[in-house]
Amino acid sequence: MYPGPGQVVLFTEANFNVPCNPELRQFGVTCDHIMKDVGEYPTTAEVGLQNDPISSIRVGPCTHVEACSHDDFSEPCVSFDAPWEGRAIEALSSHNMNNRVTSVRIRGPMCW
Numbered sequence: 694m695y696p697g698p699g700q701v702v703l704f705t706e707a708n709f710n711v712p713c714n715p716e717l718r719q720f721g722v723t724c725d726h727i728m729k730d731v732g733e734y735p736t737t738a739e740v741g742l743q744n745d746p747i748s749s750i751r752v753g754p755c756t757h758v759e760a761c762s763h764d765d766f767s768e769p770c771v772s773f774d775a776p777w778e779g780r781a782i783e784a785l786s787s788h789n790m791n792n793r794v795t796s797v798r799i800r801g802p803m804c805w
C-alpha cells in the first residue's frame with residue numbers, strides 16, 4: 694500500500710511487512726498496516742495499530758510526518774520530510790523509535 698500526497702502508511706513490521714512471517718501469527722503478530730491522512734493523532738488509539746506498534750513508515754509525496762514516543766507529541770520525536778517521490782523509512786529501529794511511537798502528526802502536502 695502506497696500513500697498519496699498528504700498521506701502516510703504505518704506498518705507494524707520493519708520493511709513494510711515484507712516479508713511477513715506467517716509463523717509469527719501464533720504469537721499474535723498480524724503484520725498490520727494503516728493509512729492516515731493529514732491530521733493529528735495524539736494517542737495510540739487515534740493512531741490505530743494498537744496490538745503491535747509501528748516499525749516502518751511510508752511517507753507520501755510532499756508530506757511531513759512527526760512520530761513521537763509519548764502521547765500528545767511529547768519528546769523524543771523523529772520527523773521526516775518526503776520529496777515529490779515520497780520517502781520510505783524501512784526500519785524505525787535505525788532512528789531508535791522501533792515499537793515506541795504513540796502519537797503521530799501529519800502535515801502537507803507541500804514540497805520543501
Ligand SMILES: [Ca+2]
Pocket residue numbers: 704705706707745746747748792
Ligand atoms: Ca512493530
